[in-house]
C-alpha cells in the first residue's frame with residue numbers, strides 16, 4: 001500500500017529548494033508538492049531524488065518519472081549527465097551528495113521543519129520494536145494521540161500500514177510526520193535503524209528523547225566492523241538529531257555511548273551508579289523496582305516474558321518520564337500488555353487443553369544475542385525438551401550465522417536448522433554455516449540434538465511432532481521471522497507466517513485435523 005501523504009500542502013518553489021541547498025537555481029519557476037526517491041512511487045508534482053546506489057542510479061529511471069508527472073529532479077553530477085544523455089526534459093537541481101540533503105529538502109516541502117509532534121526515537125540492535133510498542137501503548141493509555149513507525153507497521157491513530165523497512169527513507173518519513181501533525185497526533189514513537197542513521201533517513205528530525213537499548217553482532221554486511229556499527233548508532237546522540245538521550249549501560253557499548261554522546265544523557269540499567277536503576281524484586285522474575293532521579297521509585301512488572309523485557313519495560317517507563325509524563329502515571333501505563341506481533345508471541349491451539357500441548361512461541365530473534373536471550377527466557381518454564389527452529393537470512397551478515405547456530409545449541413535440547421529468507425543465496429550454504437555453529441557446541445561436549453530441514457513448514461512440523469507427546473512440559477520456539485508474512489526465495493516472496501504454521505503443526509501433531 002502507498003505510504004500516506006499530507007493532504008494540504010503549500011507548493012514549494014523549486015528555487016526555494018535550490019536556495020536552501022546553496023545550489024545553482026534552475027531556470028524554471030516550477031513548484032513541487034511532494035518528494036520521493038523511488039521512481040515507482042512518483043506522484044504528479046513530485047521532486048524526484050535520483051540517488052546513486054549499490055544496484056542502480058536513480059537517474060536511470062528519469063524517463064519513467066517524467067512520464068509519471070514528476071515536476072523536477074534532485075541529483076548528483078553523474079545523475080545530471082545521465083538525465084541529459086537520456087533526453088529527460090525536467091528541471092534539475094544538482095548537488096554533490098543528494099542523500100545527505102534529502103532530509104532537509106523533505107522537511108521543507110512537507111512543512112515539518114517546526115514539527116508540533118513530540119518525537120521519541122529508539123535505536124539499538126535488539127528491543128527497538130518491543131520498546132516502541134511499550135511506549136506507544138502506554139502513551140495511548142495516558143490519553144495521548146500517538147503515532148508509531150517501525151519494523152512491523154506504521155500507525156497513525158487508528159490507521160495501520162505494514163512496513164517495508166524499519167525506518168522509512170527521509171521523504172516518506174517527513175510525509176508521515178506531516179500526516180501525523182495534520183491529524184492532530186501529539187507524539188510519534190519510532191525505531192531508528194543503523195541503516196537509517198548511516199543513510200541520512202532521519203535527517204531533519206530532532207528527537208525529544210532518543211533511546212539506546214544495546215549493541216551486539218548484526219548487520220556487518222553493511223557496517224565495516226562493530227566500531228562502525230556503533231558510530232552509526234551513536235550519531236543519533238548528537239545535537240542535530242536529539243535533545244536528550246536515555247542509554248542502557250548494561251553492555252559496554254552503552255557505557256561507551258554514555259561517555260561519548262554529544263547530547264545530555266541519562267543512563268539506565270541493572271548496575272550501580274546509573275541514573276535509572278532496575279532491580280528485580282524477589283521470586284517473580286518479571287517484577288522489578290525502577291528508581292530514578294527526583295525520588296522516582298516505581299514497583300513494576302513486565303507483561304512480556306524474558307529478562308530482556310524487564311529492561312525494555314524499564315526503558316519505556318523512564319522514557320515516558322523524560323518525555324514529560326508524570327512518573328506514577330507512566331508506571332501504571334507501562335503495565336499493560338502491548339501485544340507486540342511476533343515477539344515472544346504464544347501460539348495456542350484452540351480446543352486442546354493447555355496441558356496437552358507444547359508451549360509454542362514465535363519470536364523475531366535473528367541475532368546470536370537475541371536467540372540466547374529468547375531461549376534463556378523460555379528455559380526455566382520448560383522442564384521437558386526445549387526445541388529451537390532457526391535459520392539465517394540470505395544477503396545479510398554472513399558471519400553471524402554460525403554464532404546464531406551456536407547460541408541456539410548452547411540452550412536448546414534440539415535445534416532444527418531451516419531456511420529464513422534465503423533471498424538470492426543458496427539456502428543449503430546458509431544452513432551449513434548455521435549447522436557449523438551447532439556442531440561447535442556439540443564438539444565442545446554439550447549433548448544437543450540437531451536436524452536439518454530446509455523447508456520451513458516441514459521444519460516446524462518436525463519440531464512439534466518431536467515433542468508433542470510431552471505436552472506442556474516441552475517448548476517449541478520458532479525464531480527469526482516473527483511478524484513476517486513471507487519467505488523470500490530468489491526474489492519471490494512466498495506467503496508464510498510462522499504463527500499459522502505453528503498452529504497447523506500443533507493441529508497435525510495432536511490429531512485435531514487429519515494429516
Ligand SMILES: CC(=O)N[C@H]1[C@@H](OP(=O)(O)OP(=O)(O)OC[C@H]2O[C@@H](n3ccc(=O)[nH]c3=O)[C@H](O)[C@@H]2O)O[C@H](CO)[C@@H](O)[C@@H]1O[C@H](C)C(=O)N[C@@H](C)C(=O)N[C@H](CCC(=O)O)C(=O)O
Pocket residue numbers: 037038039040049050051052053054055056057058059061151164165166167168169193194195196222
Ligand atoms: C543497504 C540498504 O539499506 N540499501 C537501501 C538503499 O539502497 P541503494 O542506495 O543501494 O539503492 P539502489 O537499490 O541501488 O537504487 C538506487 C536508487 O534508485 C532508486 N530506484 C531503484 C529501482 C527502481 O525501480 N526505481 C528507483 O527509483 C532507489 O530508490 C534508489 O534511490 O536505498 C534503497 C532505496 O530506499 C533501499 O531499498 C535499500 O534497502 C535495501 C533494499 C534493504 O534491504 N535495506 C535493509 C537492509 C534495511 O534498510 N534494513 C534496516 C534495518 C533492519 C533491522 O531492523 O534490522 C531498516 O531500517 O529496515
Ligand SMILES: Nc1ncnc2c1ncn2[C@@H]1O[C@H](COP(=O)(O)OP(=O)(O)OP(=O)(O)O)[C@@H](O)[C@H]1O
Pocket residue numbers: 124125126127128129130131151166191213214308309311312342343344363364365366369370371373374482
Ligand atoms: N532488550 C533486549 N535485549 C536483548 N534481546 C532482546 C531485547 N528485546 C528483545 N530482544 C530479542 O530480540 C528480538 C527482536 O526484538 P525487537 O523486534 O524488539 O528488536 P528490534 O531492535 O526492533 O529488531 P529489528 O532491528 O530486527 O527490528 C526479540 O524477538 C527478542 O528475542
Ligand SMILES: N[C@H](CCC[C@H](N)C(=O)O)C(=O)O
Pocket residue numbers: 366392393394396420421480481484
Ligand atoms: N529486518 C531485518 C531482520 C530480518 C530477520 C530475518 N527474518 C532475515 O530475513 O534475516 C533485516 O532485514 O535484516
Ligand SMILES: [Mg+2]
Pocket residue numbers: 128129150151152166191
Ligand atoms: Mg524492529
